[in-house]
Amino acid sequence: MIDSPDSPDNPIRLPRKPARVFRSDVRMARLRVGDAVRVTPVFHTEVTGPRGPVKVTFKLEYLQLGGTFKVRGSLNALLEAGDDGRPAVIASGGNAGIAAALACAMRGRACTVVVPESAPHTKVAAMWAYGAEVLWHGTSYAEAYRHANELATERGALQLHAYDLAAVVAGAGVVGLEIERQVRGRPPVLVAVGGGGLLAGIAAAFGPRGRVIGVEPKGAPTLHAALAAGRPVDVRVNSIAADALGATRVGDIAWNVAKRYDVGSVLVTDDAIAVAREYLWREFRIVVEAAGATALAAIQSGAYLPAPGERPVIVLCGANTDLATL
Missing domain, CATH: 3.40.50.1100 (Rossmann fold)
Structure with a gap:
């Protein structure tokens, strides 16, 4: 089972206003x-x-x-944030991490992807190929997401999201x-x-x-x-x-x-x-x-x-x- 960052067993959530996209x-x-x-x-x-x-x-x-x-969204998020030099952090089981790694490589940003132990090796290898730091944490997406939150806070990083960021x-x-x-x-x-x-x-x-x-x-x-x-x-x-x-x-x-x-x-x-x-x-x-x-x-x-x-x-x-x- 892969858990969502919004699962009830995940007590840490990003503080954010409900976003709408038009x-x-x-x-x-x-x-x-x-x-x-x-x-x-x-x-x-x-x-x-x-x-x-x-x-x-x-x-x-x-x-x-x-x-x-997904590279479309990751790149748009980086460009919207501006070239402030912050590294990016994302939790992902696969494609979102690949996209973030590639977008960061295109913009000259450091990127860390936190993946659960179940992440496919093919997708992890693609993250490495684009220069990302890949960290394994936990057996579920929820555990990886919690750790990504902690890393983003510790490092003052820009936190990307796989699908729920405007x-x-x-x-x-x-x-x-x-x-x-x-x-x-x-x-x-x-x-x-x-x-x-x-x-x-x-x-x-x-x-x-x-x-x-x-x-x-x-x-x-x-x-x-x-x-x-x-x-x-x-x-x-x-x-x-x-x-x-x-x-x-x-x-x-x-x-x-x-x-x-x-x-x-x-x-x-x-x-x-x-x-x-x-x-x-x-x-x-x-x-x-x-x-x-x-x-x-x-x-x-x-x-x-x-x-x-x-x-x-x-x-x-x-x-x-x-x-x-x-």
Whole structure:
């Protein structure tokens, strides 16, 4: 089980006002980050669905620097903070740590990533490759997060967050602005959900004009559970995508955006995720991690059925994986 920093067994929380992210924040993030990150392409194609071929558009965000959309948010947060020389600290089970390490390397900042013992070696190796100090602490994300809080205080560091920091969400939302320019009309966009940073950013970028659907493993239904309960609640996590979608509670920012823009959620099984991941490799020679295939799993399993004439956009969000697991 991977714990969220908002879990009830985590008594230490960052003092912060509830943050809200809007399209204006995402537009500012795009201006701030500029061409320091890649504009990832889209690919119009067909995939196999339960009722036959389904027309879709892939947003190839797994081609982003560092193999993850998260570098957009980390870099935006660093640029917003200014070049004050402080090191950065983040707790992460994987992609957020890679993104922070890369963004800090780009800005000449020192970076420390605190990871739980369960962090995949492939992702830890990527953090090292970008020059980060990696510290193992505890067996859960919550324990790593508590230690990251302590380190940030001791070192006077800038503390980044994997998904629940306004600048991080706004940076991720630039993916939505790109989709607007690349895809005609306003098709629904399917996005994998962990803590909800990417979903919140894209939904904020679209505002009331767009439609975003969260796709979650049945073993990690943070947004789905929050929508059912009417508020964020803790869930138990047990999924093959847990190293990237392993938050136990949806972020406060994501919850605010989901309520504001009526964002929905569908659930998929681990088997469906594994099938979608293998399908991407077999049919397109696309290598993604389990989280990167989660949105496609909704189409192939029938958890989301496009309306007649609808061509949904599927965000393939990350590719930091061990090739031996394909």
